[in-house]
Amino acid sequence: MLRKVGPLHARLIQGCKEYSNMAQAAPSVLLVDDDHTFLSSARDYARLKGCEVHTASTVRDAMLTVEQCAPPDLMLLDLSLPDGSGLDLLDHLDARDCGEIVVLTGEPGVDTAVRAMRLRVDDYVVKPMRGGYFDTLLQRATRRAQSRLLSSPLASSQCGDLLGNSLIMRRMFKLIERVAPTDNTVLVHGESGAGKELVARAIHQYSDRRGRFVAINCGAVPPDLIGSQLFGHERGSFTGAIRDHAGYFEQAQGGTLLLDEFTEMPMSMQTYLLRVLETRDITRIGARTKHHVDVRVIAACNRDPAAAVRDGVLREDLYYRLADFPIEVPPLRSRGDDAHLLAGRFLRALNDEHGTNHGFSAASEEFISQYAWPGNVRELLHAVRRAYLMAEDGKIELAAYPDPAVLGARASRGDLRWSGQTLEELEREAIEAALARCGNDKTHAARLLGVSVKTVYNKLVRYKKQGPDA
Ligand SMILES: Nc1ncnc2c1ncn2[C@@H]1O[C@H](COP(=O)(O)OP(=O)(O)OP(=O)(O)O)[C@@H](O)[C@H]1O
Numbered sequence: 148m149l150r151k152v153g154p155l156h157a158r159l160i161q162g163c164k165e166y167s168n169m170a171q172a173a174p175s176v177l178l179v180d181d182d183h184t185f186l187s188s189a190r191d192y193a194r195l196k197g198c199e200v201h202t203a204s205t206v207r208d209a210m211l212t213v214e215q216c217a218p219p220d221l222m223l224l225d226l227s228l229p230d231g232s233g234l235d236l237l238d239h240l241d242a243r244d245c246g247e248i249v250v251l252t253g254e255p256g257v258d259t260a261v262r263a264m265r266l267r268v269d270d271y272v273v274k275p276m277r278g279g280y281f282d283t284l285l286q287r288a289t290r291r292a293q294s295r296l297l298s299s300p301l302a303s304s305q306c307g308d309l310l311g312n313s314l315i316m317r318r319m320f321k322l323i324e325r326v327a328p329t330d331n332t333v334l335v336h337g338e339s340g341a342g343k344e345l346v347a348r349a350i351h352q353y354s355d356r357r358g359r360f361v362a363i364n365c366g367a368v369p370p371d372l373i374g375s376q377l378f379g380h381e382r383g384s385f386t387g388a389i390r391d392h393a394g395y396f397e398q399a400q401g402g403t404l405l406l407d408e409f410t411e412m413p414m415s416m417q418t419y420l421l422r423v424l425e426t427r428d429i430t431r432i433g434a435r436t437k438h439h440v441d442v443r444v445i446a447a448c449n450r451d452p453a454a455a456v457r458d459g460v461l462r463e464d465l466y467y468r469l470a471d472f473p474i475e476v477p478p479l480r481s482r483g484d485d486a487h488l489l490a491g492r493f494l495r496a497l498n499d500e501h502g503t504n505h506g507f508s509a510a511s512e513e514f515i516s517q518y519a520w521p522g523n524v525r526e527l528l529h530a531v532r533r534a535y536l537m538a539e540d541g542k543i544e545l546a547a548y549p550d551p552a553v554l555g556a557r558a559s560r561g562d563l564r565w566s567g568q569t570l571e572e573l574e575r576e577a578i579e580a581a582l583a584r585c586g587n588d589k590t591h592a593a594r595l596l597g598v599s600v601k602t603v604y605n606k607l608v609r610y611k612k613q614g615p616d617a
Pocket residue numbers: 308309310311337338339340341342343344345346407449489524525528
């Protein structure tokens with residue numbers, strides 16, 4: 148199956164105007180090649196076709212990538228890499244999990260062709276690769292991603308009302324899919340505005356629970372009222388209790404109760420809550436009898452719950468009881484292109500609502516990618532709404548209307564807060580932050596950091612040896 152193919156580049160440029168709307172099931176592509184020109188053109192082209200692309204230029208880099216990412220729908224693998232043969236990667240990977248694996252080589256040989264076929268390689272192509280062939284591969288990857296989507300509805304870019312196409316979000320959707328049908332208590336943790344409540348709603352939506360979804364913000368209820376709000380009270384049980392009142396647990400009977408900001412609950416209430424979680428029996432304030440409740444509890448918080456335990460504001464036993472199944476909602480800045488996807492959806496909803504056809508200016512598109520969105524999706528939503536109202540000639544100028552929070556965040560973005568770290572620790576933080584921002588794309592992160600990909604990669608290998616806490 149040796150094949151001679153023509154140049155890819157003309158095709159890449161020609162195809163750059165097309166933008167596939169495959170957001171519903173972005174195919175994932177892993178490109179492994181030490182030819183950086185090929186790598187960046189192929190990456191840009193595949194991205195324009197709606198793919199989520201990871202790149203690597205050595206076996207070691209590719210191994211790190213496959214360890215951290217889901218198996219790709221398409222893998223293009225160069226045979227001769229600086230630190231070994233691309234086929235070495237296949238020895239370390241369960242090729243059955245991958246979609247199509249295509250080996251590229253500049254120097255075809257019978258030995259490598261035979262080894263490639265033994266290792267479940269789907270095609271063996273002599274460089275340079277023809278653009279039309281690359282298109283065919285991307286189309287097949289797209290079909291594969293779509294069938295994945297059909298076989299697992301939550302593997303898509305939407306889960307309940309949550310949108311997200313990045314790998315990190317689709318992994319989170321998978322967690323929601325797994326836990327939803329069970330009765331497990333779930334601990335949802337993440338920055339403000341990242342979507343914790345939507346996660347809780349999605350878990351309820353994908354469960355079989357027919358009761359209501361009820362949410363309480365424990366931080367917003369005065370400490371002396373939280374007991375009666377959660378568990379209810381009988382008439383006359385305290386001044387002002389003029390009638391019987393069913394608390395949130397009873398209101399959520401057969402459904403789901405979200406305890407938002409649960410770390411803000413007074414300690415005495417945490418003790419009672421722990422008991423309720425064990426027995427599912429509640430007693431209204433002033434009542435003599437217990438009620439058994441069938442309620443799935445989801446706890447959410449902005450602060451790190453383990454730190455809340457260390458700070459003495461959260462009971463350790465309650466933490467362990469709630470942390471049955473933790474879900475971390477990633478900040479928007481670590482979701483790759485999701486900010487664009489979300490901004491586009493928010494704008495489309497406004498256009499549909501008002502019968503307009505406004506679009507983002509090029510500067511707004513740039514702003515969406517560059518800005519760190521410290522207020523996460525909520526901040527993005529508000530920024531789009533505000534800029535929509537201010538639009539002139541149908542152009543949304545997102546950068547032109549920063550609010551004070553945006554300005555504050557912009558000012559602080561360049562400042563690394565120094566709290567006694569060594570230079571090496573600061574460097575590690577910067578590299579990790581850049582990787583998080585680019586959805587773990589090392590080439591992109593290296594560009595942002597102004598260093599070579601090799602430097603990023605060597606550092607990562609060192610950090611891996613040092614361990615997570617070094
Ligand atoms: N992935 C997402 N897709 C679409 N909308 C989202 C997404 N994440 C959040 N939102 C929207 O952003 C806003 C904030 O989300 P949500 O209230 O769930 O955040 P939160 O993490 O619970 O915030 P807080 O901690 O401040 O309560 C809501 O309007 C929500 O609809």
